[in-house]
Every structure is written in C-alpha cells, then in structure tokens.
Amino acid sequence: MSSFERGILSEHDLKKTGNKVVYGIMVLFIALMVFSMLYPILMTMFNGLKSNQEVNSFPPHFFPKEWHFNNLKExxxxxxxxxxxxxxxxxxxxxxxxxxxxxxxxxxxxxxxxxxxxxxxxxxxxxxxxxxxxxxxxxxxxxxxxxxxxxxxxxxxxxxxxxxxxxxxxxxxxxxxxxxxxxxxxxxxxxxxxxxxxxxxxxxxxxxxxxxxxxxxxxxxxxxxxxxxxxxxxxxxxxxxxxxxxxxxxxxxxxxxxxxxxxxxxxxxxxxxxxxxxxxxxxxxxxxxx
Missing domain, CATH: 1.10.3720.10 (MetI-like)
Known part of the structure; x- marks a missing residue:
C-alpha cells in the first residue's frame, strides 16, 4: 500500500480510459498555465542577456546566440x-x-x-x-x-x-x-x-x-x-x-x-x-x- 495520501484519482481510477482522458486534459491545462506564467519572465531574462541587435532582429528567437552578462552591470x-x-x-x-x-x-x-x-x-x-x-x-x-x-x-x-x-x-x-x-x-x-x-x-x-x-x-x-x-x-x-x-x-x-x-x-x-x-x-x- 502506498504511503502517499490519496489524491483525487487513485491508481485504480487511472486505469479507466475516461479518467485517463480527463486527467490528461487537466495536466495539459496546468502545463499551459505554467507556460503562460513563466514565458514572460524567461523572455525578459533572455532578452536582457542578448545584444541589442539580436533583441531587435526578426524573426525573434528565444535563447541568446551570445550571452552578454555585462548588460546587467550596465x-x-x-x-x-x-x-x-x-x-x-x-x-x-x-x-x-x-x-x-x-x-x-x-x-x-x-x-x-x-x-x-x-x-x-x-x-x-x-x-x-x-x-x-x-x-x-x-x-x-x-x-x-x-x-x-x-x-x-x-x-x-x-x-x-x-x-x-x-x-x-x-x-x-x-x-x-x-x-x-x-x-x-x-x-x-x-x-x-x-x-x-x-x-x-x-x-x-x-x-x-x-x-x-x-x-x-x-x-x-x-x-x-x-x-x-x-x-x-x-x-x-x-x-x-x-x-x-x-x-x-x-x-x-x-x-x-x-x-x-x-x-x-x-x-x-x-x-x-x-x-x-x-x-x-x-x-x-x-x-x-x-
């Protein structure tokens, strides 16, 4: 018997196909919510570590090609x-x-x-x-x-x-x-x-x-x-x-x-x-x- 507290769905409940679908949708929405919260913070951080030319380039990209940590000092x-x-x-x-x-x-x-x-x-x-x-x-x-x-x-x-x-x-x-x-x-x-x-x-x-x-x-x-x-x-x-x-x-x-x-x-x-x-x-x- 598991030592963890029972959640909304037990291991037996997750064996049912309908519950798996509902649980998967819940996890998907939680992941989207987490992404929507973390994306602006991470985008601000990575843009702050790019060169100014790279920030203004199009199409934009998420990670810096070159890391400019001196931007923080400036x-x-x-x-x-x-x-x-x-x-x-x-x-x-x-x-x-x-x-x-x-x-x-x-x-x-x-x-x-x-x-x-x-x-x-x-x-x-x-x-x-x-x-x-x-x-x-x-x-x-x-x-x-x-x-x-x-x-x-x-x-x-x-x-x-x-x-x-x-x-x-x-x-x-x-x-x-x-x-x-x-x-x-x-x-x-x-x-x-x-x-x-x-x-x-x-x-x-x-x-x-x-x-x-x-x-x-x-x-x-x-x-x-x-x-x-x-x-x-x-x-x-x-x-x-x-x-x-x-x-x-x-x-x-x-x-x-x-x-x-x-x-x-x-x-x-x-x-x-x-x-x-x-x-x-x-x-x-x-x-x-x-």
Missing part, C-alpha cells in the same frame, strides 16, 4: 536602483507599521470589545469595498495637498490606515481567536492595548505575514500614485523610476531595458516563493464567516 550603472529600492522599502515598512497599529487595533476593538454600534461600523466598512478606487483618488490627492503632505512618505502611510480590505481580514481573523484568552487577561488586570500587543499580535502572525506580502507587492508594483504625490527624483519608488527612466526612454537600448526589468522582477518572485504558505493560510483563517 543596467545597474544606468539607474540608481538602490536609492529607489530604499524608498520603496521605506514606504513598505511605514505602511506595515500603520497596518499593524491602526488597522490592527481598530479591527481588534470591533472584534473583541463592546463597541456601541459595531455591527453598523462593520457593514459600513464592508460597503466601501464596492466603491471604485479611481473615484476617491482625486479627493485623497486634494486632502493630502491641503495637509501639506505631498512629496512626503506620509502620503502613503496615511491612506494605509484606511484600507478596508485589510481591516476586514484582520477583524475576521480576530473573531476566530478564543475569547477565553482575553477574558483571562482582563481578570489578571491587562488593559486592552496590552492584550492586543502581547496576546493578539503573537497569535496573528499568519495574517500579518499575509498582509506583509500584499503590502510589499503593492509598494513594489504601484507607479501611478507615487508619480502623483512624489515630485522629487530622490523620493521616487522603484516602479515610478522604472516607468519614467526605463520604459519611456527611447534612447536606451532594448537589451538594457530588459536587463533592468528582469533585475527588478526577481525580488518579488523570491518574496512570494519564500512566504507563499502564509497567503492561503492567512486568507483561509480570516475568511468571512456567515
């Missing part, structure tokens, strides 16, 4: 990736802290404290998910301008404290924690903030790790909002710098463009591969309960 010398990476990382850390403190404590209050009308607050936040993000982008910009926060990192941190999706994820995760733990802490004289930081936060590592991946992905990929609120080059995020100084520059050789794009695509892939187990675990633990 890409690093063309743009100060470390400075833009530092700005992006600074925004990510600030957004993560705001999410932990503001959204974490507010969702904990709605979930675990007897807040008057907390169901009204919950459904109000839930309704805001149906409002398109583009409809409140201009009001956010005007508010930040009136507050004098343009060209400041606070232009990212302040909106991070009003993310309804993250709030609902945290709230529903806290709903799943055993209330007896917090009742025992209250009997021992622990305040609500202390219960949150010493009990709720350590128990909520999966959901906060999941939110860290989401926040990192947003900070890494967003270029439009940073281009609106940041007006000095030394504060651009990596995505904004790539858009302005790489993609929109016609004088830059295409092979160097691909080399830069490949280098900036590697870190988020590594982050996802290292922490992917937290995504499904955190989302499933914080699923909306009926």
């Amino acid at each position: 890409g690093l010398n063309y743009i100060d990736l470390l400075m833009f990476l530092k700005n992006t990382f600074f925004i990510f850390v600030g957004n993560m802290v705001i999410t932990l403190v503001v959204l974490g404590m507010s969702s904990f209050s709605i979930s675990r404290m007897n807040v008057p009308g907390k169901k009204v607050f919950y459904f109000f936040f839930l309704m805001t998910l149906f409002i398109p993000a583009a409809s409140y982008m201009i009001p956010n910009f005007v508010n930040l301008k009136e507050l004098g926060l343009l060209n400041q990192y606070a232009a990212f941190w302040l909106p991070a404290g009003a993310n309804t999706f993250y709030f609902l994820l945290l709230k529903n995760f806290f709903d799943g924690l055993h209330p007896e733990i917090f009742e025992a802490a209250r009997i021992d004289g622990a305040s609500e903030p202390r219960s949150f930081f010493t009990i709720a936060v350590p128990l909520s590592v999966p959901i906060f790790a999941t939110l860290a991946i989401f926040i990192f992905s947003t900070a890494w990929n967003d270029w439009f909002w940073p281009s609106l609120v940041m007006h000095s080059e030394d504060k651009y995020t990596l995505a904004t710098a790539i858009y302005k100084y790489v993609i929109n520059v016609k004088a830059l050789n295409n092979n160097i463009k691909f080399a830069i794009l490949f280098m900036v695509s590697v870190p988020p892939i590594l982050v996802f591969l290292l922490f992917q187990k937290f995504i499904m675990r955190g989302v499933s633990l914080s699923a909306v309960k009926g």
